[in-house]
Amino acid sequence: MSLKRKCVALALAFLNDDDVFEEFNSSDDETEYTNSIISQCRNLIQEHKKMCISNINPEHSRISITEQYSDEEIIRNFRLSRSKINYLVDTFSDSTLFKDLYRNNSRGNITPEKHILTFLWFAGHHTASYRDVADKFNLSLSSLHDVITRIMMFLSNVLALNVIKLPSSEQKQTTMNFYHEKNKLPNVIGCIDATHIKIDKQNEPSVNYSNSQQYFSHILQAVCNEELNFLDIYVGCPGSVHDANVFKSSALDIDLETICDDGGYLLGDEAYPNLPTLLTPYQDHGNLTSSQIYFNLVHNSCRSDIDHAFQLLKKRFKQLYHLKLRGDERICHFIRACCTLHNLADKSDETIFAQEDDIEDNQPDSLQNEDPPNIRGNTIRDEICVQLFQHNK
Numbered sequence: 001m002s003l004k005r006k007c008v009a010l011a012l013a014f015l016n017d018d019d020v021f022e023e024f025n026s027s028d029d030e031t032e033y034t035n036s037i038i039s040q041c042r043n044l045i046q047e048h049k050k051m052c053i054s055n056i057n058p059e060h061s062r063i064s065i066t067e068q069y070s071d072e073e074i075i076r077n078f079r080l081s082r083s084k085i086n087y088l089v090d091t092f093s094d095s096t097l098f099k100d101l102y103r104n105n106s107r108g109n110i111t112p113e114k115h116i117l118t119f120l121w122f123a124g125h126h127t128a129s130y131r132d133v134a135d136k137f138n139l140s141l142s143s144l145h146d147v148i149t150r151i152m153m154f155l156s157n158v159l160a161l162n163v164i165k166l167p168s169s170e171q172k173q174t175t176m177n178f179y180h181e182k183n184k185l186p187n188v189i190g191c192i193d194a195t196h197i198k199i200d201k202q203n204e205p206s207v208n209y210s211n212s213q214q215y216f217s218h219i220l221q222a223v224c225n226e227e228l229n230f231l232d233i234y235v236g237c238p239g240s241v242h243d244a245n246v247f248k249s250s251a252l253d254i255d256l257e258t259i260c261d262d263g264g265y266l267l268g269d270e271a272y273p274n275l276p277t278l279l280t281p282y283q284d285h286g287n288l289t290s291s292q293i294y295f296n297l298v299h300n301s302c303r304s305d306i307d308h309a310f311q312l313l314k315k316r317f318k319q320l321y322h323l324k325l326r327g328d329e330r331i332c333h334f335i336r337a338c339c340t341l342h343n344l345a346d347k348s349d350e351t352i353f354a355q356e357d358d359i360e361d362n363q364p365d366s367l368q369n370e371d372p373p374n375i376r377g378n379t380i381r382d383e384i385c386v387q388l389f390q391h392n393k
Contacts, residue, residue: 217238280299
């Protein structure tokens, strides 16, 4: 319904209410009712402004779009703080991608700010369809497709290189100190796990995207640190692939020995092989010792940070609960783009997202790893297990 029709409907609603109409007719002072209609029409206009972000002159300040939102509304609507949005706008403005676009005058009237806000709105709203977003930002469907693709590729191919990266020696030591102080678990440099991103059925009959929960998905494997930032991500395997096989197909499987050359290791769940560089909990067949049970408790307490990171990623960018894009390459770049934004974001925003309704995210159960035992990995785990238990006495 158009804004004019809404305002007329509001006025008619007042006059069609018998009680209001009778009081209105018997009143000597009609100002109260007139002002009430005007006030509500003004509220409708303000809401309309928030729901329709039109093209703006490139010379205008970015405040022309965002000034109508409070700081909290900015985060609720665009999933990042005002300062982070400004950073993205400035970075994209200076990028070769945008300069070439503007130089060629192809969609050059769409400002960097509008590019960023459009992508953030789409990524952050679970029910946002292309039509809804196109209407909100006064774009054609083809322009919206181009804008989302442009920002997706900018984030995935350009910004991600500086934002998602393995830790330096100093950063690894900081992470080690954190987990040792938290639970006395030594030499932990990160936590690894995988999560399924629900997708629509793809036009790839030779690929099995269906997981054990019987929905189609792409798998995101990630390593995070104590700040819930992603240090490494790998996306592209279809939902039918076991976590251990996702790991084996990733570069991390080869690079981990070099990454952990200082004695550090990752924490992973029972789906992964227990390695000198990737410690997993003891498999529980009902015969665990007290020290092994305690090790598993400490291990889980630390490793849960990766679960927390995935939860925050999806709460912030709700399209990841059910991603409606098509094509493997496009899907992978979008997920990578969201992971990049996750690292840039203020994790304190979680207090705002916690107030929002939860969305169901049924993840397949982790299947226990069936690889042959790694003797050296088991030895290292046993030594740490004994040290933890003795310290706890």
